Amino acid sequence: MxxxxxxxxxxxxxxxxxxxxKYLRLDFDRHCAYCHQAEDLHLTHHYFGVEHFKPRSKFPKLIAQYNNLFYCCNRCNSIKGEFWPSRGDIAAGRRLLxxxxxDxxxxxxxxxxxGTIVPKTDAGKFFAGHLYLDREELVVWRARKAPLLERVRTLEELLRQLEAxxxxxxxxxxxxxxxxxxxxFEAALADYGDFWV
Ligand SMILES: [Zn+2]
Structure with missing residues (x-):
C-alpha cells in the first residue's frame, strides 16, 4: 500500500x-488508519472518529496537530487508547505503524x-498485537477477500464469453x-483498498 x-x-x-x-475522512479515504476497514462496511461514518496517534496524555502539545491525527474506527480507537511504546520498545524496533x-x-x-495477520517485521508484530488486528471481525472480513476475488475473476471471464x-x-x-x-462484488472488493493484499 x-x-x-x-x-x-x-x-x-x-x-x-x-x-x-471531515478533513481526515477525505485524507484517509474513509478507511480506518489501523484496521483499514471502510466506512461502507459499517454503513455510517458515526462509527469513526478522530484518533491521536501520539496520545493526548503523553503529548499534550500535539492535541490539535493535524499530522498527529488519524481517521479511525471506534473499536481501534478504544483498543489503542492512550498507549504509546516505551523508549526501550522503540529502540528495539517495537513501535506503532x-x-x-x-508502508x-x-x-x-x-x-x-x-484471514490472519502474518507479521513481516518486529514493528508489524508489535503493532498488530497492540491493535488486536486478529480480532474475530477482522479475521472473518479478511478471509472473505480471496473467495471474492476468485468470484470476480470467474464472472469477468463468463461475461466476456456471454457478451460475444x-x-x-x-x-x-x-x-x-x-x-x-x-x-x-467489485464494490465489496474495493472496500479492502490496496492494504490487505
Ligand atoms: Zn479500525
Missing part, C-alpha cells in the same frame, strides 16, 4: 479535534485462507444481470 498522503489543509486555529474529522510514514505491506501480510454471443433479449438480460452482480 502506498503511504497515505495528506492533501487537506484544515484552517489554522482549530482547537476542537472533532472539527478535523503510522500509515502516513510506513504497511512491508510490515504486515495476511494469510488469504485464514448475446443475441436475444434474454441473452442481453442475463449479461446485464451478471454485470450488476460483478459491480456489487
Amino acid at each position: 502506498a503511504k497515505i498522503k495528506r492533501k487537506q489543509k484544515p484552517p489554522a486555529g482549530i482547537t476542537d479535534c472533532r472539527r478535523f474529522k 503510522d500509515p502516513c510514514r510506513d 504497511y505491506t512491508e510490515h504486515l501480510g495476511v494469510n488469504p485462507e485464514t 454471443d448475446a443475441v436475444t433479449p434474454a441473452d442481453v438480460k442475463v449479461v446485464e444481470t451478471l454485470q450488476d452482480t460483478l459491480d456489487e
Whole structure:
C-alpha cells in the first residue's frame, strides 16, 4: 500500500479535534488508519472518529496537530487508547505503524485462507498485537477477500464469453444481470483498498 498522503489543509486555529474529522475522512479515504476497514462496511461514518496517534496524555502539545491525527474506527480507537511504546520498545524496533510514514505491506501480510495477520517485521508484530488486528471481525472480513476475488475473476471471464454471443433479449438480460452482480462484488472488493493484499 502506498503511504497515505495528506492533501487537506484544515484552517489554522482549530482547537476542537472533532472539527478535523471531515478533513481526515477525505485524507484517509474513509478507511480506518489501523484496521483499514471502510466506512461502507459499517454503513455510517458515526462509527469513526478522530484518533491521536501520539496520545493526548503523553503529548499534550500535539492535541490539535493535524499530522498527529488519524481517521479511525471506534473499536481501534478504544483498543489503542492512550498507549504509546516505551523508549526501550522503540529502540528495539517495537513501535506503532503510522500509515502516513510506513508502508504497511512491508510490515504486515495476511494469510488469504485464514484471514490472519502474518507479521513481516518486529514493528508489524508489535503493532498488530497492540491493535488486536486478529480480532474475530477482522479475521472473518479478511478471509472473505480471496473467495471474492476468485468470484470476480470467474464472472469477468463468463461475461466476456456471454457478451460475444448475446443475441436475444434474454441473452442481453442475463449479461446485464451478471454485470450488476460483478459491480456489487467489485464494490465489496474495493472496500479492502490496496492494504490487505
Ligand atoms: Zn479500525
